[in-house]
Amino acid sequence: MYKRSVFFILAAIIIAVFFQRFYLDVPVGKNITITQKYTKRVIFIPLDSRPPCAKFVIDAGRIADIEVITPPQSMMDYYTEPGNTAALRRWLAENAVSADGIIVSIDQLLYGGLLASRQSFGKEAQEGALWQMLKDIRESNPQLPIYAFNILPRITPPANIDSVQDIKNLMEYSRLTDKLSQFYDEDDLVKIEKLRGKIPEGHLAQYMDLYIRNLQLNKKLIDLAAQKVLTKVVIGQDDGEKYGIPNMERRSLQQYTATEQLDNGTVFITHGADEVGMSLLFNMAQEFNDNKYHPRIFVAYNEESSAQAILPYMAAPVEEITEEKIAMTGGRIVSTADEADFILYLHIGDDENLSARYCGAKRIKEWLKDGKKVAVVDLSRHFSADEALFPVLLANDVPVNSLLAYSGWNTVSNSVGTAVSQAALYCLSDNNKINTDDVLRLTYNNLTVLYEHFVEDYFYxxxxxxxxxxxxxxxxxxxxxxxxxxxxxxxxxxxxxxxxxxxxxxxxxxxxxxxxxxxxxxxxxxxxxxxxxxxxxxxxxxxxxxxxxxxxxxxxxxx
Structure with a gap:
């Protein structure tokens, strides 16, 4: 009994020492104090006050030594309460003079946020005052980069239309109207007429008016870009489907942009909403960069079929959206990992490819071991941890601190746009680092954003x-x-x-x-x-x- 007790005591001591040595001991090294350094100042009016639209952009700005300044919270929206648009316009006009660049959400400045823009029926928007303010800023600051973005209304009707049947009928009306505009089908025409008789006239008028007014608003923004009042305009498409009136508006705006002979560097129409501010932050960093850095990106998928997958809330397959988000950076897709600035690995998980996750983790681990830079987009068709890649990365000891970016939010456009922008910001800044302090600051700021995405996109x-x-x-x-x-x-x-x-x-x-x-x-x-x-x-x-x-x-x- 005595020998057995001694054995267990010794075993416990060995385990405790092992645990202390490998898990609790701080490695020999210096505790680093990071001092933020800002070389540029950007005024940013977010789409709304949610963290993906505001805080994530502020945090990402530090990666490129850009101080992102947002309005006081008292002026901004709070859930269903819209922002104070008059106060926001005054604040922007007063602060523009001290900025190196401006990024503004038109939805926030006109309506008080994304949710408010969906409820704008019957409300008078001060468009004239906004356009004049932007013109005044441009006249006073001829060289100032001014970026503006606006979001197309989604297919789902505004929240005040709360009848479940009316919502279903309006959404089906929207799908059939778009489908009919592309492929004439007499049966679809009959269905549309039947639906028209079931939908209350006021609801149908509100629904259609939302798109009509938004189309004219976006054309005005494109005109301001053509007149060089705005340096760049991005028009995003919120939660989409294969067919729907929002797709008709997007195609109409693409034609209008082509007629105005404006390139993608001036007007860009994209899927997505919440990540647009982050994408424009990278574009602004490019403006500040003397060599106009354009990333070279190698795109890899967990399996070949993932590229053509159409996930929830998307009007296009994963590959099309990925190419679009890369095009927003002015970057290009390269054919090998060796010639890329970073690898964009897209995991599109579902209940049929669970076994492929190990192969993905192994590929990423090998890339990192070879010194490659890797950004991971971790999506699942059913929005489930069981289909995600992240737990397999942890189980296989993949050094996640070495990733450039990780994103697995609720849509393809959100996740891809965020990951591409963060990784591109890192590479741009990495090219400009001068000394050890620059490298340490860049590392700290990028790790902060990386871990915030681990926590929200996976854990939460x-x-x-x-x-x-x-x-x-x-x-x-x-x-x-x-x-x-x-x-x-x-x-x-x-x-x-x-x-x-x-x-x-x-x-x-x-x-x-x-x-x-x-x-x-x-x-x-x-x-x-x-x-x-x-x-x-x-x-x-x-x-x-x-x-x-x-x-x-x-x-x-x-x-």
């Missing part, structure tokens, strides 16, 4: 959101899109914070995270270790669809 959206929603519903709170700020909102925030910190702790002690990141500096090859990871998280709006995350960590420099 592929798991924690369901746990929070189930807990709320078990407590009798069925509407998770309208939480009570005095009661269940605070409880939901508490559940969120505990869950995400627990998952981040687990990631922090995995080999995938603890494997040091190797960087090249003016002082030679160095290793970067991350320790003391913490995440602050809360729901920015009284609903559980999106979260605000702020990830902090200690960065140590070793040999």
């Amino acid at each position: 959206l592929k798991g924690t959101i369901d746990a929070v929603n189930i807990s709320l519903r078990k407590a009798g709170i069925n509407n998770v899109s309208d939480l009570n700020l005095e009661n269940n909102y605070l409880w939901a925030n508490r559940m969120l914070a505990l869950s995400l910190q627990g998952q981040l702790d687990k990631l922090a002690y995995s080999m995938a995270s603890r494997t040091p990141l190797t960087i090249k500096t003016s002082d030679g090859i160095k290793k970067i270790y991350l320790r003391n990871m913490k995440v602050d998280a809360f729901f920015p709006w009284p609903r559980t669809f999106e979260i605000y995350t702020d990830v902090n960590f200690t960065m140590l420099l070793g040999q």
Whole structure:
């Protein structure tokens, strides 16, 4: 018995020493203090106040040493409450003089945000005042880059149309109208006429007027680009489908742009919405860059069929959207990984290709081992953790700190646009680094954005959101899109914070995270270790669809 006890005690000591040595010991190295450095200042009016549209852009700006300035929160939208458009225009006019560049959401400046723009029926928008203000800014600042973006209305009717049957009928009317405009079919014409008789006249008028007014608004923006009032205009298409009136508006605007003889560098029409601000931030960084950097990108898929997959909320296959987002950077797709600035790996998971995830993790691990730069887009057809690549990366000790970007939000356009922009910003900045401090600052800022996407895109959206929603519903709170700020909102925030910190702790002690990141500096090859990871998280709006995350960590420099 005595010998057995001694054996167990010795075994426990050995295990404890091993754990201490390999998991808790801080590697020999210097604790790095990062001082932010800004070389340019960009005024940014976000699409709305959600983190993907605002905070992500601010954080990404630091990768390129760009200070992104947004309006005071008191002027911005808050969920269903629109922003103060008059105050926002005054703020923009007052701050334009101190800016090196301007990026503005027309939806925010005219209506007070994306949600408000969908409810704009019967509301007078001060278009004339906005156009005049932009002209005044241009007259006072002839060389100032001014970018503007606007989002096409989605196929789903505005929220005030709340009859389930009316919503279904309007959406089917939209699909058939677009289909009929491309392929004449008498049966479709009969169906449209029957639907017209079922839809209340006021609802149909509101639905159609939304597209008519938006078409004229976008044509005006294109005219301002032709007149060089605006340096660049991007028109995004929110949640789309294969057929729908939004597609008709997109095609009409493409024809109008061609008639005006404007190239993609001046007017770009794209799928997506929330990521457009991030894409334009990279374009602005290009403006500031003397050599007008254009990325070379090697695109790889988890399997050949993924390129042609059409995922939810998309009006085009993955490959078309990917080519579009790369075109927005002015970049080009190259045929081999060796000639690329970075590899864009797209995982399109579904319940039929689960076994391919190991092969994907192995490819990424080999690329990283060879010193290649890799950005990962991690999507799943059913929006499930079981179909995602990230847990397989962790299980196979893929050094995730070495990734340039990771994105797996709710749509292809969001995820691809965000990942391409972050990776391109990194490569542009990496080309301009001068000394070791520049390299360390770039590394820290990119890792911050990377980990915020790990936390939100995987930990939250592929798991924690369901746990929070189930807990709320078990407590009798069925509407998770309208939480009570005095009661269940605070409880939901508490559940969120505990869950995400627990998952981040687990990631922090995995080999995938603890494997040091190797960087090249003016002082030679160095290793970067991350320790003391913490995440602050809360729901920015009284609903559980999106979260605000702020990830902090200690960065140590070793040999």
